[in-house]
Amino acid sequence: MMTAASENRLAFTATVVALTAEATELETxxxxxxxxxxxxxxxxxxxxxxxxxxxxxxxxxxxxxxL
Known part of the structure; x- marks a missing residue:
């Protein structure tokens, strides 16, 4: 069973990964x-x-x- 803190950490990590990927695409x-x-x-x-x-x-x- 996951705690709320663990779920928040996972959600935060997923958000960071998604934003990093998007930033890389935008830079390209x-x-x-x-x-x-x-x-x-x-x-x-x-x-x-x-x-x-x-x-x-x-x-x-x-x-x-x-002209």
């Missing part, structure tokens, strides 16, 4: 999201650079056609 998700943001930032920079180069190549008389 944060890392994935940071990587995705870094990749998106790289793509944005590449597009921005390509647009700048295209604008320079077109010259001032054709820049309006690029």
């Amino acid at each position: 998700r944060v890392i994935e999201l940071r990587q995705a943001l870094a990749e998106l930032d790289e793509r944005i920079r590449a597009v921005s650079n390509a647009l700048r180069q295209a604008a320079r190549s077109a010259g001032p008389w054709n820049v309006g056609q690029l």
Whole structure:
């Protein structure tokens, strides 16, 4: 027969284990999201650079056609 104190300890331990697992999952998700943001930032920079180069190549008389 379990005492109330033993049951409370088990419940507490189970809660700690569950929260630790959830925290680990959240940390993993944060890392994935940071990587995705870094990749998106790289793509944005590449597009921005390509647009700048295209604008320079077109010259001032054709820049309006690029937009």
